[in-house]
Amino acid sequence: MPEMDGYEATQSIRKNLKFNSLPIIAMTANALQGEREKCLIAGMNDYLTKPIEIDKLYSTLAKWVNPVKKETDMIILQDISSGNDFSEEIPENLPGIEVKDALKRLAGNKLLFKKLLLEFLRDYADIKNEIEQMINDDNNESALKLIHKIKGIAGNLSAKTLQKAAESLELIIKNSKLKLKDSFNFNNLLDQFGIALKSVLESGKYFENEKK
Numbered sequence: 001m002p003e004m005d006g007y008e009a010t011q012s013i014r015k016n017l018k019f020n021s022l023p024i025i026a027m028t029a030n031a032l033q034g035e036r037e038k039c040l041i042a043g044m045n046d047y048l049t050k051p052i053e054i055d056k057l058y059s060t061l062a063k064w065v066n067p068v069k070k071e072t073d074m075i076i077l078q079d080i081s082s083g084n085d086f087s088e089e090i091p092e093n094l095p096g097i098e099v100k101d102a103l104k105r106l107a108g109n110k111l112l113f114k115k116l117l118l119e120f121l122r123d124y125a126d127i128k129n130e131i132e133q134m135i136n137d138d139n140n141e142s143a144l145k146l147i148h149k150i151k152g153i154a155g156n157l158s159a160k161t162l163q164k165a166a167e168s169l170e171l172i173i174k175n176s177k178l179k180l181k182d183s184f185n186f187n188n189l190l191d192q193f194g195i196a197l198k199s200v201l202e203s204g205k206y207f208e209n210e211k212k
Helices: 006-014 035-042 054-064 070-081 099-105 110-124 127-136 140-156 160-175 184-211
Strands: 025-028 046-049
Touching: 006 035, 025 035, 025 054, 035 046, 046 054, 099 110, 110 140, 110 184, 127 140, 127 184, 140 160, 160 184
Parallel strands: 025 046
Antiparallel strands: none
């Protein structure tokens, strides 16, 4: 968040006694050891790591939110797990994507899977060049935000090679005290990121061509 992070926001909320029982659940891409404890100390009730898995999300929400009637739950689950969205044809293998894992995360919604890949193709086809330009302009903070965003999207798509490549870029930018544009390690990681990105974009192009 631009004004404060999740820890500060939680602490601010907890200062108001009427929000003592308000459930606050962290959703973060940071899966480092000790992160859960840090969230709980700040006053959060629970902790979910990205990419979010539907089953874990529901079970965690059920722990902290007053449940609605079971009949309503069943209707919602039926809506999620049935319908025309699930008659869509999806190849078992797509470049850069673990398809089975992605569909599990999206509760089997194949139409949503296609939509997310097409949006990724539309919005991030030139992302490697954008990151490189930001680094060349010494705008590391903007590059970090963009890479972190890509890491989260890649995780949700089960584009795990791209996710790991983004995470490696994120770490080297955070930890480097030198000019990154002249760093062999950084440029090597950026090339690996580009290769992983190209595979995921190919999967998006598969569905783009399918529409034509």
